[in-house]
Amino acid sequence: EVQLVESGGGLVQVGGSLRLSCAASGFTFSSHWMNWVRQAPGKGLEWVASIKRDGSEKNYVDSVKGRFIISRDNAKDSVFLQMNNLRAEDTAVYYCARDSGSGYVDYWGQGTLVSVSS
Amino acid sequence: SYELTQPLSVSVALGQAATITCGGNNIGTKSVHWYQQKPGQAPVLVIYRDTNRPSGIPERFSGSNSGNTATLTISRAQAGDEADYFCQVWDSSTVIFGGGTKLTVL
Numbered sequence: 001e002v003q004l005v006e007s008g009g010g011l012v013q014v015g016g017s018l019r020l021s022c023a024a025s026g027f028t029f030s031s032h033w034m035n036w037v038r039q040a041p042g043k044g045l046e047w048v049a050s051i052k053r054d055g056s057e058k059n060y061v062d063s064v065k066g067r068f069i070i071s072r073d074n075a076k077d078s079v080f081l082q083m084n085n086l087r088a089e090d091t092a093v094y095y096c097a098r099d100s101g102s103g104y105v106d107y108w109g110q111g112t113l114v115s116v117s118s
Numbered sequence: 119s120y121e122l123t124q125p126l127s128v129s130v131a132l133g134q135a136a137t138i139t140c141g142g143n144n145i146g147t148k149s150v151h152w153y154q155q156k157p158g159q160a161p162v163l164v165i166y167r168d169t170n171r172p173s174g175i176p177e178r179f180s181g182s183n184s185g186n187t188a189t190l191t192i193s194r195a196q197a198g199d200e201a202d203y204f205c206q207v208w209d210s211s212t213v214i215f216g217g218g219t220k221l222t223v224l
Contacts, residue, residue: 035213037213044202044204044215044216044217044218045153045155045161045204045206045215045218046215047212047214047215050213057211059211059212061212062119095161102149102166102167103149103151103207103213104149104151104163104166104167104208105151105153105161105163105206105213106163106172108160108162109160110160111160
């Protein structure tokens, strides 16, 4: 059974940093692109970042470029999101999401809440 | 950047068919995927590559895509179908979601 378990969320002040982790199991982790998708309270889904199977390619939404870094450790079946210089508008539930290999998400984690206070 | 437009809300009578649209420039040339999200839960894939249903998704869910509009149709709507629905495409190495549609079953 595919499982994605996020951790690392919490309350942080504007300008602070957090590192999210996602532990994957139940599939060959190194065979899949991985994504982070967020959802602000009462809002829609917003893709944040993605990383290629071997970590050699990373893509970001414009609003987080230069502040967030996605990475992965295939030996530990984990993907990470380092979030720096956080802003109030980064407040959201952050989901770890597996790419199917065809440009859509076939599995989602349950999400971890990040709250940025001013 | 590419944009997807969805109606904010759609209402449907119990047992009737609901149609949720997703508009985008020449979206018919892209693969469109649909997710259902219930309150407090993670999204669930209900349609992939325009018309395909993942295992476990009822046949009542179907999709189409042509021209500038992709459509998710839920036939014989049930109370349990009440949720937010999001369309999604992949464009220029980025994942793009529509703004979401709240489906209300009356």
